[in-house]
Amino acid sequence: MIGYIVRRLLLVALVACGVTTLLFVLARLSGDPAELLSPPEAPPEVVEATRIRLGLDAPLAVQYAKALASSFTLDFGQSFAFHQPAAQMVFQRLAPSLWIVVPSIVLSVLLSFAIGVAAALRPSRLSGRLLMAGTFLTGSVPYFWLALLLVLLFAVNLGWLPATGGEGFTSLVIPVTALTVAAVSTSARLARGQLLDSFGEGYVLTARSKGVAPWRVLLGHALPGALPPMLAWLGIEFSFLFSALLVLEPLLGYNGLGALLIRSVANQDFPLVQASVFCMAMLITLVNIGMDVIVRLVDPRLRTKAAT
Amino acid sequence: MKIRGAVKTAATLRPPAGGGAGAALAMRDVEVSLPSARGSLRILRGVTFTVGRGEVVAVAGESGSGKSTSILAALRLLPPGARVTGSIVLDGEDVLAMPRRGLRGLRAGRARLVFQDPWRALHPMKRIGAQLVESARTADPGLSAAAARELVEHTLAGVGIPDPPARMRSYPHEISGGQAQRIVIAMALVARPAVLLCDEPTTALDVTTQAQILELLRRLNRELGISIVIATHDLDVIADVADRLVVMYAGEVVEEGPTAEVLSAPRHPYTWSLLRAAPGAAEGGRLRAIEGRPPSPAEEPAGCAFAARCPSVHEICTTTRPEPRHVLPGRASACLRAEGYGPVPAGGGR
Numbered sequence: 001m002i003g004y005i006v007r008r009l010l011l012v013a014l015v016a017c018g019v020t021t022l023l024f025v026l027a028r029l030s031g032d033p034a035e036l037l038s039p040p041e042a043p044p045e046v047v048e049a050t051r052i053r054l055g056l057d058a059p060l061a062v063q064y065a066k067a068l069a070s071s072f073t074l075d076f077g078q079s080f081a082f083h084q085p086a087a088q089m090v091f092q093r094l095a096p097s098l099w100i101v102v103p104s105i106v107l108s109v110l111l112s113f114a115i116g117v118a119a120a121l122r123p124s125r126l127s128g129r130l131l132m133a134g135t136f137l138t139g140s141v142p143y144f145w146l147a148l149l150l151v152l153l154f155a156v157n158l159g160w161l162p163a164t165g166g167e168g169f170t171s172l173v174i175p176v177t178a179l180t181v182a183a184v185s186t187s188a189r190l191a192r193g194q195l196l197d198s199f200g201e202g203y204v205l206t207a208r209s210k211g212v213a214p215w216r217v218l219l220g221h222a223l224p225g226a227l228p229p230m231l232a233w234l235g236i237e238f239s240f241l242f243s244a245l246l247v248l249e250p251l252l253g254y255n256g257l258g259a260l261l262i263r264s265v266a267n268q269d270f271p272l273v274q275a276s277v278f279c280m281a282m283l284i285t286l287v288n289i290g291m292d293v294i295v296r297l298v299d300p301r302l303r304t305k306a307a308t
Numbered sequence: 309m310k311i312r313g314a315v316k317t318a319a320t321l322r323p324p325a326g327g328g329a330g331a332a333l334a335m336r337d338v339e340v341s342l343p344s345a346r347g348s349l350r351i352l353r354g355v356t357f358t359v360g361r362g363e364v365v366a367v368a369g370e371s372g373s374g375k376s377t378s379i380l381a382a383l384r385l386l387p388p389g390a391r392v393t394g395s396i397v398l399d400g401e402d403v404l405a406m407p408r409r410g411l412r413g414l415r416a417g418r419a420r421l422v423f424q425d426p427w428r429a430l431h432p433m434k435r436i437g438a439q440l441v442e443s444a445r446t447a448d449p450g451l452s453a454a455a456a457r458e459l460v461e462h463t464l465a466g467v468g469i470p471d472p473p474a475r476m477r478s479y480p481h482e483i484s485g486g487q488a489q490r491i492v493i494a495m496a497l498v499a500r501p502a503v504l505l506c507d508e509p510t511t512a513l514d515v516t517t518q519a520q521i522l523e524l525l526r527r528l529n530r531e532l533g534i535s536i537v538i539a540t541h542d543l544d545v546i547a548d549v550a551d552r553l554v555v556m557y558a559g560e561v562v563e564e565g566p567t568a569e570v571l572s573a574p575r576h577p578y579t580w581s582l583l584r585a586a587p588g589a590a591e592g593g594r595l596r597a598i599e600g601r602p603p604s605p606a607e608e609p610a611g612c613a614f615a616a617r618c619p620s621v622h623e624i625c626t627t628t629r630p631e632p633r634h635v636l637p638g639r640a641s642a643c644l645r646a647e648g649y650g651p652v653p654a655g656g657g658r
Contacts, residue, residue, distance in 0.1 A: 124389075202428030209385055210495070211416025211446045220442075224433050299433055300479040 001303060004296065008289045012282070016071040019281045023274050024067045028060070033080055033268035054080055067274065076275035081267045086275035090257065094279065096165070097249070097256035100175045101241045107176065108183035109234065115184065116191025117218070123196060132189065139185025144247050147178035151252070165254030175248050182244070183237055190233055194226035201225055228295045228302075235288035242280055330400050332503045332535030333359040333382055333419075338394035340374075340381055340559075342605075348391065349605035351377045353559040355394075356632065359503075364529050364536045366550035366567065368543065368582075372602060374559040375539035376424075379505045382537075383415055399502045416446040420496035424508040426488035430480035437476025440464070440495050447499030456498075463494045467524055486517035493524065504528070506538045518542075522549045543582065547571060555579050558602045558613035561632055565639035575641035577618045612644065620645065 034051035051057050055066075055077070070076045076086040115131055122128035151174060155163035165171045198204060199222055207221040245258030253259075257276055264272035296302045340352040352374045359365045367375040380386050382398050384406075396403040399418045406414065423429040431439055437460065444456040451459070457476075464472035467490045480488060489509065496504055506525065510518035526549050529536050540546060546553055546567055553570045555563040555578065563576035574580045581598045600617040603609055611626040612618070618625065624644055632642040 202423060202425065203431040205385060206421075206423065206429045206431070206492075206495075209383060209415055209421040210443050210499075211412040211414070212442065213412065213446075221431055225431070301432055301481050304479075304481065 001296065005289075005293060008292065012285055012289065015281060015285050016278070017068060019278060020067050020071045020274065021064075023277055024064055027268070027270050027273060031268060032056075033270060036268050037080060070274070071278060076278070077271040079264070079272045080269045081264070081272070082269075086269075086271040089260065089272065090275045090279050093255065093257045093260045093276075096254065097242075097245055097258060099172055100179065100245065100248075100254070100256065101238070103172065103176045104179040104183060104241055105234070105238060107180045108187060108237070111180065112184045112188035112191050115188040116195060119188070119192040120195035120199065121218075123192075132192065135185040135188045137185075138181050139189075141181065143178045143182035143244055144251055146181060147174055147248060147252060150174045150177060163253075165249070165252060165256070171252075171254070175252055175254060178248065179241055179244055183241060187230070187233060187237060191226070191230060194229055195222055198222040198225040224298070228299050231291050231295050231298065235284075235291035238287045239284040242284060330361075331358045331397065332361050332363065332399060333505075333537060334395070334397040335378060335382065336395040336397075338378070338381060338392065338396060340377055340386065341391045342387065343389040346606065350608075351559055351605055352381065355556070355559070355561055357554045357561055357564060359535055359537050361535055362529070362533045363552060364526070364538070364550050365552045365554060366546040367537060367539045367554045367556060368541065368546055369556035370541060370602060372558075372605075373556040375541075375556050376507050377559075378556070379421070379507050379537065379539050382505060383419060383421060384411055385415075385421070417448070417499050418501055419503040419505065420499055420501040422489075422493055422496055422504060422506040422509050425512045426485065426492045427480055427512075429492050430488060432480055434479075435476065436478050436480065436483075436491055440476070440491070440498055443495045444498040459498055460494070463498050464491070467491075467494045467497065468520075469494070485513050486520060489513060489517070489521055490524065493521070493528075497528070501534065503535045503537070506536065508539055508541070510540075510542070525549060543571070555582075559605065560613060560642060561640075562614065562642045563640065564632065565636070569636075569639065575635050575639055575646045576614075576643045577620055578614045581617070581619065612642075 032051075034047050034054060034056055037054075038047045038050050048057075055063070058066075066077075074087050076090075078084065079086045079089060082089065115135065119128045119131040150161075151163050154161040154174065161173050162171045165175075201222075203225065204217060204222050207217045212221070242258075245256060246262060247258070248254070249256045249258035250262050257280065261273065261276040261280070263269075264276060335358070336356050338352055338355045339350065341348040341350045343349075355374065355378055357365070357367070367378060369375045377386065381390075381392055382396055382403065384392070384403055386392065392404060394404075398414065401410070401414055401418075403411070403414070430436065437457070440460040440463075441453065441456045444459050445451050445453075460476065461472040464475060469475050469487060469490055475483065475487070475491070480491075483491070489512070493504075493509075504525075509525070510521050513521060525536055525538070528534050538546075538550060550567045553563075553565065553567045554561055555570070555576065557578050563570060563574065563579045565575070570579060571583065574583060578598075598617055603613050603616070609615065609626075609629075611624075611628055612630050615621050615625040622645060628644060630642045630644045632640045633646075635641045635646045
């Protein structure tokens with residue numbers, strides 16, 4: 001088990017290098033930030049001075065080595081546009097983003113579990129079919145469109161909620177609702193499918209034949225069997241929610257990591273782009289590894305295979 | 309009410325708590341239909357047989373004959389949507405009329421199932437000890453966790469599991485098939501059931517282990533008086549273990565009687581064909597394929613379901629549906645020409 005975790009963490013280092021390399025190449029292909037940061041009519045000497053100040057005059061190999069090193073020192077240098085350490089800015093913007101993502105994950109897990117169980121218990125009845133039809137409906141609504149509708153209704157027309165971020169917990173309601181609705185549909189369908197598979201397993205029949213109470217058959221026997229794929233899915237859902245922030249945060253005027261990344265890309269702010277993408281990639285990788293480890297803890301069969 | 313409270317402390321395999329008058333299991337004219345895409349399928353077509361107290365009865369037949377369905381129906385464990393008519397009395401209870409709670413009590417404490425594939429029957433993600441302790445405590449909710457563990461340890465030792473405490477810490481994928489089936493049987497025994505219903509208990513096991521499991525079942529029957537029903541497609545199983553034999557074909561009982569008598573002088577051409585299709589012990593005595601296939605549950609033959617494959621089919625067989633009837637003392641056959649069935653087929657006897 002410990003060997004497994006160590007192997008997965010070595011993979012993290014590999015992901016870090018890969019992300020850094022990709023970013024480095026893409027950033028250098030995207031143009032010259034020195035020209036963008038200089039006044040339009042600036043003479044070539046001024047642009048050149050800016051380039052030297054930003055460290056962009058060094059040979060590409062040196063710049064690349066610096067970028068690679070920064071993934072391990074976590075020092076990504078000064079933001080070109082804001083003149084602050086990039087890592088520090090990213091760190092500050094991370095908390096507001098997590099305030100959207102974490103409640104969305106928690107709510108969607110609870111909701112999709114409830115819906116999945118309810119639908120799996122009556123798969124052929126009308127109520128069960130209606131629930132599944134409902135998840136198809138919510139799943140086909142784009143989350144950014146839903147967010148805009150919610151703003152229109154609750155912020156503009158009714159005035160119950162703030163339209164933008166930065167106003168405490170009430171500004172979380174709209175983005176969290178939009179993301180939860182988007183995330184619930186797939187995971188509820190997954191939960192239902194996995195539970196139905198589990199109901200057909202011999203061990204569930206064994207539990208019923210032992211006279212185990214129905215709720216214990218569900219929670220103690222059917223659910224554990226359905227759990228591993230659902231946990232693995234949770235890691236994927238986490239990366240979906242983070243990528244959704246890139247659209248949702250600028251749209252709702254929310255000052256999180258997503259909005260920061262969009263702006264730094266537009267500014268060709270290399271250190272900031274690198275720091276924020278690196279941060280997201282690491283979070284997503286670590287969460288997924290965490291899920292793999294939890295799946296192994298839950299399912300003894302995987303543990304034995306890993307040991308041999 | 310059963311007297312349960314008096315025996316709280318753990319002991320080795322104790323006699324079953326059930327009992328009383330009447331049969332262990334009485335199926336009378338049981339019909340089962342399951343819903344399917346093309347209308348409902350009749351899986352059982354009026355099955356009648358009785359398992360007396362302390363008896364070992366084998367229900368034999370090809371796959372699809374309805375033997376497993378009969379066993380699941382006896383505990384009302386058929387998939388949702390199944391329609392069951394007729395009468396099923398299990399350990400003195402009218403199973404089809406029982407409320408859910410009562411049914412759960414019956415399953416928990418008095419009539420237990422042993423499944424074909426022990427690895428499918430055990431939960432792959434739970435320790436064996438936890439699964440057996442749960443089994444003991446559903447049967448007797450008053451049992452403390454410690455007492456349940458002790459009971460489980462003794463029962464495991466009783467079914468021949470070496471080092472029970474170590475096995476209780478194992479997961480099902482860490483043990484052999486023979487051990488797994490012993491554990492499944494122990495999981496049933498911790499409830500001290502009056503009736504044990506076994507659905508092909510040895511099919512998933514190798515030949516040596518099969519014999520050991522059958523011997524264990526026979527011993528449990530002799531020492532504890534547990535009534536045992538074994539669904540099987542293996543004639544070897546029947547010969548050594550069962551007192552009586554019920555032969556099923558296409559959802560019907562075609563022949564019934566004491567095992568030795570049925571095997572030495574069958575009174576139904578299907579049983580006869582089965583024995584002839586198993587040429588001696590050299591090939592294990594399994595039910596070999598007889599020419600043709602049994603009718604599918606969707607078909608409704610006008611006459612005898614076996615007519616199409618019967619070596620001695622008569623005109624009347626295709627038009628008249630035979631009912632099981634007594635042909636000799638203690639023997640029943642559902643063949644219109646059962647009386648014409650004389651001596652043992654050459655090479656088919658034992």
